[in-house]
Amino acid sequence: MTTVFNKIHRLKQQPGWTWDHFLTEIDKCSAAGIDEKTLYSHYREPHKKPNGHLEKLINQLHDDCFPNPFPEDLNRLMRLYNHLFSCKKHMAKEKDIQDLEFFLQQQSQREEDLLRISRLHWLLGNIEFDRIPLYRDNGMRDQLALCKQQAINHYQKSVSAIEAHNQHAAQEETVGASHLYKARHNILACYLNAVPQASRAKDADIIDYLKASNYIAMSKQTLEVEPFQWTIARNGLRFSSLIENEVDVKWFFMALASLSQRFLGLDYEPLNHGAISDGDDFHWAIDNVLTSDYLASVKVAIQKKGNGRRT
Amino acid sequence: MRKIRLLILLSTISIVLLVGGCATAPGVDERERISSPEPSTQSIGVSEPDELKTEKLETKELLLEDRELEVDSHDAAPSADGLHKKPERQSDDMERLD
Numbered sequence: 481m482t483t484v485f486n487k488i489h490r491l492k493q494q495p496g497w498t499w500d501h502f503l504t505e506i507d508k509c510s511a512a513g514i515d516e517k518t519l520y521s522h523y524r525e526p527h528k529k530p531n532g533h534l535e536k537l538i539n540q541l542h543d544d545c546f547p548n549p550f551p552e553d554l555n556r557l558m559r560l561y562n563h564l565f566s567c568k569k570h571m572a573k574e575k576d577i578q579d580l581e582f583f584l585q586q587q588s589q590r591e592e593d594l595l596r597i598s599r600l601h602w603l604l605g606n607i608e609f610d611r612i613p614l615y616r617d618n619g620m621r622d623q624l625a626l627c628k629q630q631a632i633n634h635y636q637k638s639v640s641a642i643e644a645h646n647q648h649a650a651q652e653e654t655v656g657a658s659h660l661y662k663a664r665h666n667i668l669a670c671y672l673n674a675v676p677q678a679s680r681a682k683d684a685d686i687i688d689y690l691k692a693s694n695y696i697a698m699s700k701q702t703l704e705v706e707p708f709q710w711t712i713a714r715n716g717l718r719f720s721s722l723i724e725n726e727v728d729v730k731w732f733f734m735a736l737a738s739l740s741q742r743f744l745g746l747d748y749e750p751l752n753h754g755a756i757s758d759g760d761d762f763h764w765a766i767d768n769v770l771t772s773d774y775l776a777s778v779k780v781a782i783q784k785k786g787n788g789r790r791t
Numbered sequence: 792m793r794k795i796r797l798l799i800l801l802s803t804i805s806i807v808l809l810v811g812g813c814a815t816a817p818g819v820d821e822r823e824r825i826s827s828p829e830p831s832t833q834s835i836g837v838s839e840p841d842e843l844k845t846e847k848l849e850t851k852e853l854l855l856e857d858r859e860l861e862v863d864s865h866d867a868a869p870s871a872d873g874l875h876k877k878p879e880r881q882s883d884d885m886e887r888l889d
Contacts, residue, residue, distance in 0.1 A: 482888075558889055602889070609887050662888035669885035677883060715885060752886075759883040 483751060484530040487542040488523050489708035494545065509540050526710050526740055526750040549655045554599040561603060565610055581607050595655070598641035605634030605666060612673045628674045632667050639663045661702050665715070668695055677760045681722050690719055696728055703735050710739055710750060717756070721765035729765045737778050744779055746770065 491497060497505075499516065507513045514534055522528050530538070548555055561580060564570060581604065588600040608631035615624035639660060646654045668689060675683045690696070699716040703709060713735040720728035736743040743750075746757040746766065756762045756770075 562889070606887055606889070613884065665885070666887045669887055673884045711886075718883075754883055761883055 484535055484538050485526050487538050506537055509537050550599045551596055558603050594641045594645035598638045601634040601638040605631045628670050631670045635663050635667045718761045721762050724764050726769050729769045744775055
């Protein structure tokens with residue numbers, strides 16, 4: 481999920497978007513507006529949780545400036561599913577999800593529009609993806625293997641449909657690289673989440689897919705364009721740690737620390753994520769690269785860079 | 792002196808027992824109506840006290856949760872049979888992106 485932090489950065493990155501312009505655009509959306517200090521603190525702090533008003537305004541502005549390329553009816557269906565999945569009080573939730581899944585499967589077979597096919601498979605992939613922790617935590621290996629593979633297949637079909645669409649679409653109608661990145665990220669997440677945390681570093685499937693998919697290189701490319709995507713940097717750090725690659729660990733850690741010096745504290749918890757020091761996947765990096773001396777040198781380097789910019 | 796102390800102690804105990812007994816006895820006072828799952832205050836046009844509303848909500852939620860468990864146990868995916876542990880997102884699972 482794209483956070484408000486990322487959306488504020490993406491909006492701010494547009495040409496001509498000074499803080500004054502940003503606030504003017506916000507005022508056009510709502511008479512109540514947003515206090516400048518609040519907006520700026522959400523721009524600076526990856527851990528800040530936005531209130532409903534701010535989130536609504538930023539989402540509205542973001543949707544206006546960066547319209548989603550997928551059909552709106554299917555985006556809304558995806559939102560409905562997300563609400564259904566996260567609802568604790570919904571009775572017969574699994575049965576309703578199965579009914580929705582059946583409908584989506586039927587639709588995806590009838591559909592001819594590539595973007596609709598892509599989004600339907602994306603949603604089918606999400607449904608299978610969300611079952612992975614259930615089967616993993618209950619030791620149901622056969623069901624886990626099946627739902628992991630089905631999720632991967634759906635996301636792969638979604639990627640293929642986007643690529644086919646982009647081959648024939650006019651430039652302004654092509655689906656951006658960020659959406660392809662997200663679908664591929666979900667495939668890798670299927671591999672990772674299917675394995676209990678303690679066994680991830682030694683899991684051949686994860687390592688093989690990680691190398692075959694070129695995920696690390698793709699993450700670096702995405703961060704070159706959008707350096708504010710700290711979740712991408714954090715995942716890059718995670719996988720670099722899992723495959724014990726010191727150079728990449730340093731690259732992704734520098735990306736995090738350059739975005740916010742708070743990441744220099746390994747106990748820092750950004751929004752909806754645990755601290756790096758708490759994650760088993762980061763153990764190798766912490767033990768072998770992210771030593772206190774190294775952290776201190778990164779801090780000095782970033783401060784020098786900051787001073788250089790000011791002068 | 793001892794007798795007086797004993798008398799005071801006994802009378803205190805009997806008061807405590809009396810109060811406790813009244814609180815749990817059926818059909819006695821307002822307390823009974825508050826703990827009842829279907830109070831009759833609405834039918835006679837009396838507005839519900841806040842405590843009563845809260846307790847009604849809590850009771851409904853509990854009932855809903857029970858029903859939810861029942862329905863889930865009947866209608867859950869066949870593959871989810873025999874689960875002994877609730878699925879929980881591990882602390883550092885990757886989240887999916889939409």
